[in-house]
Amino acid sequence: MPELPEVEHVVRALRRSLAGRRIVATQVTLSKLIAPFSSSAFNRKLKGSLITGVSRRGKFILIELDTDRILVAHLRMTGKFLYLSSDEDLPKHAHAIFYLDNDRRLVFRDQRQFGIMKLVPRSRLSKTKGIHELAPEPLTDDFSLSYLREIVSRSRRTLKTLLLDQTKVLGLGNIYAAEALYRARINPFKIAATLSSRRAARLHQAIRDVLRDAITDSSTSRINLEHPNGFSYGEAFERFWQVYEREGEPCFECGARIRRMTHGGRSTYWCPRCQRK
Numbered sequence: 001m002p003e004l005p006e007v008e009h010v011v012r013a014l015r016r017s018l019a020g021r022r023i024v025a026t027q028v029t030l031s032k033l034i035a036p037f038s039s040s041a042f043n044r045k046l047k048g049s050l051i052t053g054v055s056r057r058g059k060f061i062l063i064e065l066d067t068d069r070i071l072v073a074h075l076r077m078t079g080k081f082l083y084l085s086s087d088e089d090l091p092k093h094a095h096a097i098f099y100l101d102n103d104r105r106l107v108f109r110d111q112r113q114f115g116i117m118k119l120v121p122r123s124r125l126s127k128t129k130g131i132h133e134l135a136p137e138p139l140t141d142d143f144s145l146s147y148l149r150e151i152v153s154r155s156r157r158t159l160k161t162l163l164l165d166q167t168k169v170l171g172l173g174n175i176y177a178a179e180a181l182y183r184a185r186i187n188p189f190k191i192a193a194t195l196s197s198r199r200a201a202r203l204h205q206a207i208r209d210v211l212r213d214a215i216t217d218s219s220t221s222r223i224n225l226e227h228p229n230g231f232s233y234g235e236a237f238e239r240f241w242q243v244y245e246r247e248g249e250p251c252f253e254c255g256a257r258i259r260r261m262t263h264g265g266r267s268t269y270w271c272p273r274c275q276r277k
């Protein structure tokens, strides 16, 4: 599942390809993808629209139009966007096709079909289910140290669990939660409310740094919208990970073996020495 830095790269790639293009027609073959719209109503609403920009809120991709609506997409597990010329074959699971005015097609494919796409009136965007509940964007001033201190002080959950809750702290999935806690030298199983103010500051810095670095470092392995797989964790990401998927390997700081514990189907990775408490 792509995490926020990868979605940020999808957004940038989409922006490069789509901004200024007009949608000529759409074709959707998986009705649940755009429910409650029917395929024909969806097409009626979109055809002729000019794409003015592409942005995101959390992992929701926002394709902005010159109408009063925004096309909101979420990739979930396996959703991918492709940008294909008119003579390229459609890949399997191509559930939505947007025909563009430059003879190219934007294709949404989703093998496991958990992805979603909705047309939301601009004025209702911040009230939309899923978006409404999200915590502040982690790289904006809204995600301040005092905000994080407040959130942490009120929670009896472990830090790892709290950091994965997108309504409290936005932008960390399993990978970057592990990496942020490692950078902050904080044990993932610590109860949030017991975190000292000084360490909360370290965590706040680590969250921002890890996301910023992931976005910067991974820019070498840009999302390729013209490749059928669109996105995969390439070498650039794996080089970046310091604890994630490194069970049994030596910590880069202290040499202790990285540990892993699985809980509720999710693995937590940490250094038992650097992250003792």
Ligand SMILES: [Zn+2]
Residues within 6 Å of the ligand: 251, 252, 253, 254, 255, 256, 271, 272, 273, 274, 275
């Ligand atoms: Zn260590």
